[in-house]
Amino acid sequence: MRATFKESHLAKVKSNNSRLIAANIIKSVIAEGRSLDSALERGLPSTLSTQDRAFVQAMSYGVLRWYEKLNFLLEKLLRKPFRKKDSDLQALGLLGLYQIGYTRVKPHAAVSETVSATKKSGKSWAAATINAVLRNYLRNREELDQEAEKIPHIQTAHPLWLYDAIKDDWPEQQTEILSNNNLQAGMTLRVNSQKTTAQAYLESLEKQNIEASLHPFAREAICLQKAVEIDQLPDFQQGAVSVQDAAAQLAAQLLAPQEGERVLDACAAPGGKSCHLLEISPTISELVAVDCDAKRIEKIKENLNRLQLKATLITADAALTGDWWDKKPFNKILLDAPCSATGVIRRHPDIKWLRTKEDIDNLVIIQQALLEALWPLLAPGGRLLYATCSILKQENELQITRFLANHKDAAEHAIIADWGITRSHGRQIITGESGMDGFYYACLKKHCAT
Template sequence: MKLPAKSDLRADTAWVVFQVLELGKSSREALALAQARHSKQDSAWLQEMAMGVFRHLPQLQIWLRALLDKPLKGNKKILEHLILLGFYQLAFSRVSDHAAVSATVNAADALGGVGLKGLVNAILRNFQRQQMASNTSDDAIIQSGLPKWLYKRLHAAYPTQIDAIVDAMNTPAPVWLRINRQRSSLDEYCSALTARDIPFTLSAEHPDAVILSQRLPITSLPGYAEGWFSVQDGAAQLAAPLLNLRANQRVLDCCAAPGGKSTHMLETEPALDKLIALDNESARLTRMSENMARLQLSAELVCADAADTRSWWDGNQFDRILLDAPCSATGVIRRHPDIRWLRKASDIEALQTLQYRILENLWPTLKSGGVLVYATCSVLPVENTAQIARFLSEHSDASLLKMDSQETAEQPGRQILPGEQQMDGFYYARLLKS
């Protein structure tokens, strides 16, 4: 990915949007490159605007089609994304109309659109003149800001909860911290936050969690360098307790990077015999190693394909396995709005196949009497309840270790929906090997 030669805040924001929507790149990677050449304040603005475009894309595209006679092509295509950014500023942001228009038009220079500045200006002026910001679609799918295929799947699965799910997906997520009980305690950390006048709330279901009431730079929080806490959503914090860890157990965390659940396991039960953290991306394991070092924890990190057990398993079975399976990530769209446009309907079947293959191949590595926790950050039943129901029906040595009395073999596990108790969307099921 190559940034525009000239640094311009709005041009760089449009470039990030272009990388995601046209080239299928991750916003995290594109943002890191773009933000590196801007101040902290401008970097925050850049991210807020890009994420806003992703959340409102269907409506922004309707306006674009109404005002742009012919689609732009080739190296001019990126200017369409600059116009989308202009619409977003005018309709949904606190940016003044004058700045939204003039600065956006000037940004065309940095994107190689000197000859099209007049077009950009005319479209944005027409948008204002026709008061199009107040002319929004009443179509539920357009209003949701989701692709049609995803909205329809969510509506089919959760017909009475669809509005709440959409609202949660379009609301920025709060910052959850998990206190490292090997370095501090919840009471001690709450006192440190209070001393710094940092407001927070607590969660009855999460004994190590703090929810910040405002977004702050993580590195500025008390005890960051000393490893007093990790940033981890409340839904993800449920994984380690579900494993019911005990001293001297041999544990596998599969698809482990960047390591939030692994470190929680080590904090919960420091006397494990061994924790193997497995992931197939070396760069993510490097990041995990850095997290481990900050928290003063250690595990055996292995880079391998989880499904190819012959390449990494030594034959010694595990007492506990956490399979945080590769998934559609539809439960964390509120944190990563670009997921809605990066993920395609055609991806889901391939993900289902991969999830089931990993689950089947890991099962022989679990001891008799051992527990496997299957987890995803998806809200699609085909990746969750359907997978576990199928597995139970095909494996006589697997039984459901219920977390709730309402679970059945046909409807196993716990589905957390986005926004539930301020958590991300997540799914858990526990399997006991007989």
């Protein structure tokens, strides 16, 4: 059926109004369960200006970062909650509150522009409600904010289950973790050591007036003072550098493959660690990268091609080794296990909304299955590096404790480092330490046959 003029006009208005676009992206996450990355990919019109795209992204990230607190305030300000079918109005209310509370947008502009966006949303009847909510917040902001401050998980904008988990696991570091989770993560580069050195590339950045510094622990890492578009990075397309957090870069350093060794990267997509392994260890016999997602395997292929590296790519469930393993053992295995991603909330604030307590129990089962399935593939004397971007002990040190108790042919190879916190098994990087994401590593060695 052909759209009416009114429908066509409304669609055009929605595609040009940055606040409406942001609200629809937020709605996709909170009402439809989409990841923020997916919602942005689907919801950002290609015709949007660079400035408006940046605004939409900032608003979307900001609202989801502070969702728990913003929604608490919104519920206090509404006489009755919006109906499920009006989740776009909920998103607009959250957006207005975020602009007032956390941005440099002048309060009167935040109110008027959000009300204007509501009128253009096709639900102009709700404009008076949004106007009343935002103006009421301006009048009673101090009192409402004080009410939110009395509830720790609301004030820190974390769901209660996650707040409690962080408090239980890290009583001494909880304040730091909760605070860092609400900060925007920096941009870190990984220099391709086959092309140049970190120091030389740092000098190239300085010539482009891009302020940066070397990372204290990750040898190939450079931290930018301010994020830039990748096309501004010298020789990016020629493979001189990639974007990767410093904590993730430690994986290749820890595994340290030697000449002639065969290496497996299980759950490899999007391929950052695979590429790093090949960059620092060009004389290994083969790197096999396995991932269950065919589209993400294509991303690995793109990264390999740009960096001029070669690996064997396999689309399969790494745990179902009978479907893909050729019976040739691996000297080194990297298991970057599926996890809660609670260490990268700075980069993906939607995790706080999308992840549930029940998810953690399911992920622990998946991690255990992968460890059990991959261990037989490791050659005697070989090493398996277990990694997660989680800060929850259930997925990390407790997982390794269980594995070691059940495998007499396994022993921990202690990680001696100046970064992270020594745990009963492995090392834990707390979110924000030296600018890094939250990460866990444990190195396991298989006993040689006697």
